[in-house]
Amino acid sequence: MGKSKAKRFRSAPFSPAGPQRAAGGEGPAGEDGDGGSSAAELLEKLQHPSADVREFACASISKMLQQKHAIPAFLQRDVVRCLGPMLLDQSLAVRETAAGALRNLSACGGFEVCDDMVTKDIMTPLVALLKECSAGLEANEVSPTKCKDTKKNCVEDIANEAVNVLWNVCECNGTAVSIFNKEGCLDVVLQYLKKFSTNVDLAISVGSVWNIKDTIPSSSQATTINAILKIFSESLVVDAGETVIHMKEAETQRLKLTAEAETEENVSDTIDNSVLKEDDEMEEPPKGKVKRENDVSDLLPSDKWELKQVTALLMAQQTALEIIVNMCCSEDPSDDEWEELSSSDESDLFMENSYDEGSGPPMSPLCLSADVHAALMNNLIPKKILEKTAFPNSVAVDICTHSPSWKPLIRKMNTVQCRALTCLHSILLVSDVDCLGGASTLQSLAQHLSQLVFSQPEFPTHTEFLEAVTSAMRALLQTMASKNISQCMTPEQLMSLCEAGVHSSNISVRVNVVSILGIAGSVLAKIEDTAETLKMIGKFLLEVAMKDSSLVVAGEALDALFDVFADGTEAEKAAVQIKLLPALKEFQPVFKIRMRKEGKGQYSTDQLCVLDNVKMNLRRFIAYQETLGGKKTT
Template structure:
């Protein structure tokens, strides 16, 4: 049977570029939509205006509207892409930058269809030309006088940042865009931008995100990396940290370096992999919840100080008398700041929020990189594989996968160097730490502030990613490297706390899927090593009854697999008859009534494992009339496979289902021998 389910994270399906106003847009009324449509039409007309200021104004307006999904059809019907493309090479630098901003928001918020349309409408041609022009501009800028040099550098880097974000978003969604990236030699330009990491971390982060996308599964591009390019990456990965944004940059570059592992000279691989995992370890070591609290407190204090300063300045400008004691508290301020506006006293951006967001993004990225390290290929393109579960079962259950090409699961690709570095830097322990619920104080602080509230979702995502990552690590690390039997039992208690300590936790599908996958992997590992389980059958039945009602097929597959693993352990123990009967009846009901043939196949697989051996299992199977139920269901299962399998299942799932069908026939024969014994 298939024995585990594995996930390899591909590139994310959205870019954290542009603040897409996705939530709540459905509530917009018809009048608002008509008003937006009229505004889009008006702004598109202004893109051709002879005045650069008018063109810039139009781009700024379109950039705002491009964050609203309901406006996409109007923009695309209005042929906005064909009009915006040439503006990337407009004589006005401001128009170029704002036009790139429109495309950045469109590509970030529009998804695959919009990005495909961008490639079809040939956005890549002016975009590539703009990137090369920015690169050349930075070169010529080195020879400029100092004042002009600083101004030109800033203009070229800002423009490059917008252009790289557009490139990143499009390549994220379009393989054709990645091919154009390779063909046009964009690598040289963006590596030059990355080399500015010490002076422009924003640009470097955008490039690092883009590089992580274009270097994944792209052997053609990997050939283009020379020693100079690898040196830029190495320098960025080893740079000293002076902000959370540098942590994000180092983590992203580490992901790119992992994608390049096949072109790194063998003599350097051990050193590079060690450095890479050191970066990931340092990223995961930071307490994100505590950082959120500290940064929010710092922001509150800064805003309070700014507000007090503004009040003082208003008193001064309005002629309010300030007592001498107050004057002593603010020496020299009156003369220096009489003409200063409060906006001049505040930073251009919310530094604390940016720093915190950067840390959370870095930790999510680090966890995803570690998952990708575990598997060299992903046959289902970033989908969970609903494969059968347990290693437990009698000899009659074992069968070859030759008819399926000899292999169901992605091969493990961990080298000795990676394995050693993972354990040396205590990465499993740090990942376990990230599986806890987000800090209550941090969540409470964020929930009270609209600009910080999105961080709650980011913290929850990190928890889910950590659970997925932990599941992957349990697939290949030895029990000793996970801390031995006591550590696994403690981890089971931790999972129990996560599942049962908070109400309605099973209604959060992403979390439920992640923890049920991790629990499944943990119980399977413990069963294979004869480590006693800490969760009671009653707890697991409660979990499974909640899970089987979930609309997510992956959750349902997990919970029936968990019961199969638990039941196969109990079948070898005395005094478990009633529990085995309960488990058997539950799995039979799932197999015969679940609408998904994949879940039905997993339930059958679990039944095979539970009732494959043991006196208690034999007695239980007789009392629940397992044989007659399976004989009756056998033709129904074959029919479900014929009707649903080809259309709704991946090749890997079909292979497993065919295996289940074969084993169902064998299991029925085995159960007939059991009945004869009694």
């Protein structure tokens, strides 16, 4: 019922305090009850002659902008026009922290704030910065510019933050996209993409080039798409679990060596201090330990190199999967397209009984360009997506569980799995069965998805996982049914999945499980001696249609009933035994009243369009059942 749409993902906020504090509930705003006073004071410091003070101010602003309640105070004081010039500051550190602050503003402020940023002309200094970084990257190929932390390349890190700002404002504002095109920024960001092998963070940010794919000349699209998917393939092929294990071992060894070195240094300091204590007047702090006023060391990233590498890998894989989903999904459909995609396409089925089993599913696969399809297959993307749908490496999870700083990686590994399942769903919708490997491959995939759901001691309750795995199952079973490929889930497994899923608080999960039941039931209806199973399915779907709090789920359940009981001797027997016809005749006016009362206030135009078709098909289905003699048997 309806069409699956691509999810949009925005770039995460930047944290000047490192990845472990990116979620930021504390900081200057938490320490100062007068947010307006703090904002005014920090914005004033942006004009300070000392680069260290300007950097400190940008970093502090960046932290505060992660908290939505602090944003209005900065907007009232024209934070965009204050931070804009900082993007071209003489100090590279100031440029990076200023770009990070603008990234947080765009990520946390929402669409209206992004519109305001463009109105306040943030694109002028942002485009200039991107072009300067591009020139700087060419120079760095000969002589890299290093930051205070020698493992960081200043120009690449500045470019990373700048691209994230660009990504966010272009996602929200058409004027920003127009400026992007007019200023020829595509060549700039494509140059950044080439840095994948040396700077994963920067390459992740530029994966967003897909959002402006329409600006790429048609003669270059195939090459560009293939280059992008090649990079995605390279990131997906890396085993994140093994990487966690190796990097944690590397961190442990590094910290051990550092501790040994510090022990030797402390022994040396003890000897030096004993000499200094001979004369109190000569006592001074050890060299290098003097704390400057406005010192920003506490705000800069801590030495978590191995953790940062694993985090970057997982983010790269997540972003690659998200963009592949976008590649496989067309734009939002018009009302006419929704009309075509709705269940009304099948309505004549009830009256004519003329369904051609070889004609394919009622919902045609979404359009996938030949260039994208070829690039997906050439780079073995479906195979690599499937590998990412497995549960995270148990050893890696155990390692992360016992390390507070690494524990957030568990969530990131789970997110990659969910994105892979969503990606698998999209691939199944747009790919031909033969391209996927034929019937045997699809049957193996069905077993794999069933194992993901049923192999755990307890039925999975994590909403994001359930939504992703049921979406993939729904697309797979629909594909298999359209090609008459035998399905592998037993009726017991099917009912177990649906009974658990229908109690989920997530509407998409409930929609998916009733659709799965409808697909499986329609297949069973063509097989002998399945009436008992069909009775069980019919009762379940009737209960969902009548009792679910969401009209969308109720409509999907009705659609599923239409599919299951549309044709076949076994379906006719089961329908009579569960008294399907009188139940639907009694429910019909209830459904109409619910649509009239709840529809306009709670559901979108697209959803109402589909529901209206369900209402029409309900009337037709009742008429069809009456022609079968169901009325007489009751």
